[in-house]
Amino acid sequence: MKIALLGYGKMGKMIEQIASKRGHEIVLKVDEHTTGFDITTAHVAIDFSIPASAFKNIKMCLENNIPVISGTTGWLDKYKEAVQLCEKHNGAFIYASNYSLGVNIFFQLNEYLATMMSNLSQYNVSIEEIHHTQKLDAPSGTAITLAEGIIKNSSKTGWKLDQANENEIPVTAKRIPDVPGTHTITYKSEVDTIDITHTAHNREGFALGAVIAAEWIIGKKGVFNMKDVLNLS
Numbered sequence: 001m002k003i004a005l006l007g008y009g010k011m012g013k014m015i016e017q018i019a020s021k022r023g024h025e026i027v028l029k030v031d032e033h034t035t036g037f038d039i040t041t042a043h044v045a046i047d048f049s050i051p052a053s054a055f056k057n058i059k060m061c062l063e064n065n066i067p068v069i070s071g072t073t074g075w076l077d078k079y080k081e082a083v084q085l086c087e088k089h090n091g092a093f094i095y096a097s098n099y100s101l102g103v104n105i106f107f108q109l110n111e112y113l114a115t116m117m118s119n120l121s122q123y124n125v126s127i128e129e130i131h132h133t134q135k136l137d138a139p140s141g142t143a144i145t146l147a148e149g150i151i152k153n154s155s156k157t158g159w160k161l162d163q164a165n166e167n168e169i170p171v172t173a174k175r176i177p178d179v180p181g182t183h184t185i186t187y188k189s190e191v192d193t194i195d196i197t198h199t200a201h202n203r204e205g206f207a208l209g210a211v212i213a214a215e216w217i218i219g220k221k222g223v224f225n226m227k228d229v230l231n232l233s
């Protein structure tokens with residue numbers, strides 16, 4: 001499979017390694033300064049770039065009929081527009097805030113726990129995410145997906161960074177050098193605390209998931225997510 005990497009930073013380089021080991025060819029490496037490239041030389045594009053360029057990259061792929069896997073976070077105000085573009089061009093598109101198998105299991109666990117806790121008003125829920133200091137967006141895309149999973153299964157109506165109202169989930173974002181990504185959901189009462197944590201030890205899990213998603217999407221049409229790719233119910 002011929003892959004275009006849109007974004008050739010920490011994730012782009014990790015994806016290159018994993019894709020090459022799986023027998024794929026990287027035909028394009030695009031960073032901020034790349035111009036005059038032809039996206040149609042690729043069978044699939046994988047976008048791990050920056051919030052300001054993700055939508056533009058996705059649009060370019062869909063307009064050129066190239067399936068696109070996006071892992072870039074912090075651009076979701078344009079997600080609906082991306083879905084409409086995909087439908088208009090009969091294309092194929094996946095966005096996931098986190099491509100790792102472990103986090104996708106953690107997403108399911110989070111929803112299950114939220115359902116169990118939904119009538120226990122003595123517990124207050126909160127989310128904490130910790131990432132490396134180069135991260136541009138806060139909170140992380142993964143923390144937002146976790147918050148959405150709780151909102152779907154509880155009486156919470158939204159989330160807020162730091163100071164939340166009674167009906168909202170407070171989300172804390174910490175930045176510490178070299179941390180690949182740690183997410184904790186906490187339910188705290190007067191008498192005890194329940195925590196669930198996912199800790200990424202490196203970026204391999206994210207990259208492997210993105211390559212698996214790219215392999216999976218070939219020949220498909222539509223807007224999908226990692227639940228579809230991993231066949232999680």
Ligand SMILES: NC(=O)C1=CN([C@@H]2O[C@H](COP(=O)(O)OP(=O)(O)OC[C@H]3O[C@@H](n4cnc5c(N)ncnc54)[C@H](OP(=O)(O)O)[C@@H]3O)[C@@H](O)[C@H]2O)C=CC1
Nearest residue numbers: 007008009010011031032049053071072073097098099206
């Ligand atoms: N969904 C998931 O599983 C994961 C998502 N992420 C997300 O992926 C994104 C990238 O992360 P990471 O690799 O760590 O970040 P880096 O900062 O290491 O890399 C970003 C890359 O994007 C490039 N870039 C900047 N502008 C453009 C543009 N217009 N078109 C194409 N590329 C561009 C940068 O180029 P230059 O160096 O020239 O500036 C750089 O190569 C982030 O949004 C992060 O949150 C990260 C890990 C997992």
Ligand SMILES: O=C(O)C1=N[C@H](C(=O)O)C[C@H](O)C1
Nearest residue numbers: 073097135140141142180181
């Ligand atoms: O920027 C990162 O590094 C990461 N970003 C994603 C996010 O915002 O959730 C996924 C992972 O946690 C690493």
